[in-house]
Amino acid sequence: xxxxxxxxxxxxxxxxxxxxxxxxxxxxxxxxxxxxxxxxxxxxxxxxxxxxxxxxxxxxxxxxxxxxxxxxxxxxxxxxxxxxxxxxxxxxxxxxxxxxxxxxxxxxxxxxxxxxxxxxxxxxxxxxxxxxxxxxxxxxxxxxxxxxxxxxxxxxxxxxxxxxxxxxxxxxxxxxxxxxxxxxxxxxxxxxxxxxxxxxxxxxxxxxxxxxxxxxxxxxxxxxxxxxxxxxxxxxxxxxxxxxxxxxxxxxxxxxxxxxxxxxxxxxxxxxxxxxxxxxxxxxxxxxxxxxxxxxxxxxxxxxxxxxxxxxxxxxxxxxxxxxxxxxxxxxxx
Ligand code: CDT
Numbered sequence: 410x411x412x413x414x415x416x417x418x419x420x421x422x423x424x425x426x427x428x429x430x431x432x433x434x435x436x437x438x439x440x441x442x443x444x445x446x447x448x449x450x451x452x453x454x455x456x457x458x459x460x461x462x463x464x465x466x467x468x469x470x471x472x473x474x475x476x477x478x479x480x481x482x483x484x485x486x487x488x489x490x491x492x493x494x495x496x497x498x499x500x501x502x503x504x505x506x507x508x509x510x511x512x513x514x515x516x517x518x519x520x521x522x523x524x525x526x527x528x529x530x531x532x533x534x535x536x537x538x539x540x541x542x543x544x545x546x547x548x549x550x551x552x553x554x555x556x557x558x559x560x561x562x563x564x565x566x567x568x569x570x571x572x573x574x575x576x577x578x579x580x581x582x583x584x585x586x587x588x589x590x591x592x593x594x595x596x597x598x599x600x601x602x603x604x605x606x607x608x609x610x611x612x613x614x615x616x617x618x619x620x621x622x623x624x625x626x627x628x629x630x631x632x633x634x635x636x637x638x639x640x641x642x643x644x645x646x647x648x649x650x651x652x653x654x655x656x657x658x659x660x661x662x663x664x665x666x667x668x669x670x671x672x673x674x675x676x677x678x679x680x681x682x683x684x685x686x687x688x689x690x691x692x693x694x695x696x697x698x699x700x701x702x703x704x705x706x707x708x709x710x711x712x713x714x715x716x717x718x719x720x721x722x723x724x725x726x727x728x729x730x731x732x733x734x735x736x737x738x739x740x741x742x743x
Pocket of ligand 1: 456539540552586587588589591611612613614
């Protein structure tokens, strides 16, 4: 049996701090145009697709910060509407990241999955927030996600995507946002719900603060870009492999404001962990493939047959303990 589906991971290039929504939306529509020409049914977009990665900046709380967020149904937000309307016109489902402000004034790093008829099928809020709550001193840029967002509270919910005609009760979809992809817990919870396609968007700086306060470790260099790209692929490939799923992984990339570099490496990974399509630029680019959802099942029925091989009764430590507790040190080795 085959259950074929054309899917895409849209990479979005540089967005400066003053790039207007309208410009980004037109670029996103151009990516949808390409997808439509190819008969693609699902396009995944990056984390915080519509704006520059604002958590790198120190922004005062209140209206100045809140202008980066959207309240209410994001598909009805005027500047974004042309994008969602075009996706609906083309009959393309989209998964898109944005900054969400709730009616209770809670801030989340969120992605929505909107089906080809324009229905909001699922909302996901980033669970693993990286970076800091308080700005670091002596660093050329910040990573203030812990300051600007609350930790996600919608868990990792897999859901069925209707209307694709691929049988088997409809494709099973899961969402992750950026740093979530580094944590096997996220993937396994989706894997345990049978997720067949995991949609991921990311903003990964070319270089990071390795040790807080050490500004010297934040320089851009080819080796740090290569390492960041290696870690990206490592996470996507291994986690797709042991959960027997496809992943669509979309980068926000380019050099924002002429100085903030984000890695590219938008990829589509298959259930064997193989990269089957990958971006070639660090600009707007549509990465696509025709996938066979049924290829999730041979490994699910054998090497990664969870019901047969997993040992949840032995995993207590994982749920009961948060940090590392080392065995007592050996006296004569001190
Ligand atoms: N956006 C995001 O989550 N970026 C992280 C890098 C954070 S380093 C402080 C990532 O996992 O790519």
